[in-house]
Amino acid sequence: MEINIATRIIYSFVLEVEVSFSANIANCGKPGMAPLRFCANISWLFTELPDFSQRIYAAASAGFQAVEAAWLYDCDLPELQRAREATGVEVVLINTPPGDVKGGDLGLGAVPGREAEFRQGLDLALKYARALDCKRIHLMAGRLPVGSHRMAVAKEMEAIFVQNLTYAADILSKEGITGLIEPINTRLTDPRYFLDSPHQAAAILEKVGKPNIRLQMDVFHWQIMDGNLTQNMHKYFPIIGE
Structure with a gap:
């Protein structure tokens, strides 16, 4: 079943309250507080793509500026580097x-x-x-x-x-x-x-x-x-x- 972008964003928020959200909510009420930022947990999202480097590209195409992942250790590190550098997507967290x-x-x-x-x-x-x-x-x-x-x-x-x-x-x-x-x-x-x-x-x-x-x-x-x-x-x- 095809999942649209809005649904992906909802899943990202519901399944995982991201580090960027934690950092921003900790500044609630402070002058100059940055707006909430969302990141895609690519261990849970874009799972139709077997390779995590492909998921980084997919997250960028969906409008995400940041991703996190549980375990990337079976993935080719140079490929992950190329995907991150090509998209400009920030990797905010790994386990x-x-x-x-x-x-x-x-x-x-x-x-x-x-x-x-x-x-x-x-x-x-x-x-x-x-x-x-x-x-x-x-x-x-x-x-x-x-x-x-x-x-x-x-x-x-x-x-x-x-x-x-x-x-x-x-x-x-x-x-x-x-x-x-x-x-x-x-x-x-x-x-x-x-x-x-x-x-x-x-x-x-x-x-x-x-x-x-x-x-x-x-x-x-x-x-x-x-x-x-x-x-x-x-x-x-x-x-x-x-």
Whole structure:
């Protein structure tokens, strides 16, 4: 079924509240506030095109000036570079590698015993971020070990996440890149994801204490977990990434 441009834009807004939206909404009420900017998440949009470089061209043709993507690591990096340079589209965000997807991984940042793999994944993400001039990397927390209870592993996983985020902060600061952590709801989307609320994320960011590690706001996940969006947005404006 052909999806028109207006529908694509709606999907982009509903499925993913983008980093650019987070940055702008954090400046609500300030003089000279920039208008909201939208970016296409090309992991979800233009999926009729198998190649991500083609999706960058498609996003540009649809009027988007920016894109984000979850994982580009199976794509030819020079082709992605050419697409970005030819279109002038900004790549605003990529994720760290998920790990072994077939084995059930969805990020490694807080996963016990996977610290070395997290660092390897961070190196790969940096390689792509440098090449694509991308200034934000989502540092994925990952899932609870299979069969474990959240309360039983929470303390250990938080300590590992804080350690990995602190390491990442120092690496990313040398590149002028911001690391982001995103709560993903555990009621509908992923019951085993470790980081599931803005409150948990804020507590972790406080322990990390690095200015270039910030909160990625997605109102879909926030609403599912906690509701009370207006108050939570105002409460966490200071730590939302730009």
